[in-house]
Amino acid sequence: MSGATFDIAASDTTLEGKAPAGPLAEKWSKHKFDLKLVNPANKRRYRVIVVGSGLAGAAAASSLAELGYNVDCFCFQDSPRRAHSIAAQGGINAAKNYQNDGDSIYRLFYDTIKGGDFRAREANVHRLAECSVDIIDHCTALGVPFAREYGGQLANRSFGGAQVSRTFYARGQTGQQLLLGAYSSLSRMIEAGRVKMHARTEMLDVVLVSGHAKGIVTRDLVSGEIKSWAADAVVLATGGYGNVFYLSTNAQGCNVTATYRAYKRGAAFANPCFTQIHPTCIPVHGDQQSKLTLMSESLRNDGRIWVPKAKSETRAPGQIPEADRDYYLERRYPSFGNLVPRDIASRAAKAVCDEGRGVGPGGLGVYLDFAKAISEKGKRDIEGKYGNLFDMYAKITAEDPYTTPMRIYPAVHYTMGGLWVDYNLMSNVPGLFVLGEANFSDHGANRLGASALMQGLSDGYFVIPYTIGGYLAGEKPGKATIEDAAFGDVVATVKSRTHKLLSIQGRKSPRQFHKALGQIMWERCGMARNAAGLVKAVDDIRALRAEFWENVKVLGEGNSINTSLEMAGRVADFLEFGEMMCIDAWHRNESCGGHFREEFQTEEGEAKRDDDTFAYVAAWMYRGDGKVPSLAKETLAFENVKLSQRSYK
């Protein structure tokens, strides 16, 4: 098996990052000046499609509408307020340095680049750090109720991978409050008639006219109608693909379809194997489980992670004396302790469970203990900071975390990979912009906590309003209409696929296939990967995919609400996408961030990068169904930071 290989051809596409020249701190200001502008009176002649209404999508749709563009915004949920950004708990980073603890834009930039294990583009990350401060100001102006100190100033807390306190929060509901802020702006623009909102509408394909993205094809999830929409540019803000693992902290509807369909139309898909396994989630309870629930990283501010020293430990956690406990993060990483980055905390948890020291059913869990914090700070203080999280834990597990330690285990949470974009957040398909988790740009091989909200809002509020102008200024408005043949062709493809899914009438439900795929991915392409396992995974996925198209059972019709049909379409795309993920993981013969290849580790079991060979973005190009995609590389140039072995000791 170990001899098996994939034949990876080099793509003839050249990917230019287009990061502007000049000193790092001046790149964005200079670029904003250099970008072409669309005259205010002309903006209303342009139409922009925004797919997705999470932080990135809602922020983009509302900001573009405020500028005067006509915007069509789409989401599959019943309301734009439900996008999964809403579930983010802990907070949002910003280099405000309100704590006077040595934070700066450069430090946030550096922490993010290092946290991403040196696999992100410097210029993008610095811009993200610059925009972070504006986000907090803007969200406050929108009425986002951030946590405050008694003096009325904004409060901060600490997150993993940083030694400064720069995380802003709204109890354990930061994502909800930021999303509702963006949703309120979006609502204002809908009322003003500048955004047309299309809820319960799923994008099923993107339409290219003369090589440019000029529209999409959707399915109305209520009437089943397949419809074309034309515009001058298309913005995808459709989130990540964590549900390829079936069980994840993502919402049930999260899927890869929009970005994967764009990939099949020529957009490059970058670093799909960079996935984040979050260390603190509630462990799996049984095989009927449909999702995993995250316990915010912020809990690691006060919670201490440990397992028993002995494998054979049978005592209840409260009965185990200090001397018999192993606070393994504090032991292995004394300077960051319980606040090491997510990839490191997850792997460390897996390591102690693999040793047989895990706790709870199946030995797949570690303790997250608040006893010390409660005795030092009092129950009220802990309740004030994490009350809703403790309640959520108690509801799910029927255990009281105030008196008995939480049991947690890593779970799939976020995907750093996504469609490749240049500095303007435009993919290699002109006119197709990609924002938020859907793109690959800012987090490298591992995302630091409280950085996803920052990136989604930075992309939507502060980057796309400038960069889309640079593209539209060179485009005549209204170039494409839905009468163009390209739209008819895509509609026909979408219709025939829907028809096919409904006509197979096999014996297994879409959920059964999704579960089977998830098992393959978690087993072979999860927290630890190796070449032989990945080759096996691809074989298994191919077999499963073949079975799907012979044996899937989708009941009902296409012309009404049909939740099985929706799921089947998404699972079909995951079944192709999973293969690409495994091939990407197989080709990257190094360990970095969330991508841990067992063959490449240091003596201490840490990720071992190979900067000479792999300091590049791996962007995959579609070559046809069932074919191994070709590989385009964007070399990452580090002009400002020195690549080093990441150390949190």
Next chain:
Amino acid sequence: MSSQKSMNLTLQVWRQKSKRDAGGFTTYQAKGISPDQSFLEMLDVVNEELIAKGEDPIAFDHDCREGICGMCSLYINGAPHGGFPGTTTCQLHMRHFKDGDEITIEPWRAKPFPVLKDLIVDRTSFDRLVQAGGYVSVNTGGAPDANAVPIPKKEADLAMDAASCIGCGACVAACPNASAMLFVSAKISQLRHLPQGEAERKKRALNMLTRADKEGFGACRNHFECEAACPKDIPRRVMAEAYRDFIEASALREE
């Protein structure tokens, strides 16, 4: 984790083909349900069995399954989300039921929330209430430093209490008049406790409450069923605050 064994339940589920069709209850058996499963995971099991038998699965709204997106919406045994304090349907675990129980499952029932299919209702009327004024009218760019205006912790906390509304619609479903007063007031209250919301405070209350009438939501008659049903514990005081702004705005309204 619960030590209870798996259980068998009888479900009476509302089935309705579309907005135009008449609906009715159908009986289903849910077998081998683990007490650690969530209510929606129980329905997943029932649906898998229906698919295997070639019957149309039960349609219901759901997404995050962790109590924050507000998409799930079932009326369980006569109460929104099942009537457990501070709990959405997706966070309701089967350990609250026992072997042999009969469970009735219906959609939200209110004129402004028409049934689309089975247990799925159309809640876009809620979006239109927010569109009437549930925001601070500020464009992106040019906001002052976030710490420029201090906001006392107590006020920020009151704003946050109201802001935690997830827009699920349980308040409307619980109200004998199908009033949206708690939902609308939560937004009004959040923004009136923050200096950023002050400029549009009166106009906001006037416009949002007027819109609620127009959308067909009923009047509030102080039953407070909404407060009891709210999975996020939005307190009734937000309604008093909204009325205050509304009355002020109505009294000063220029013709």
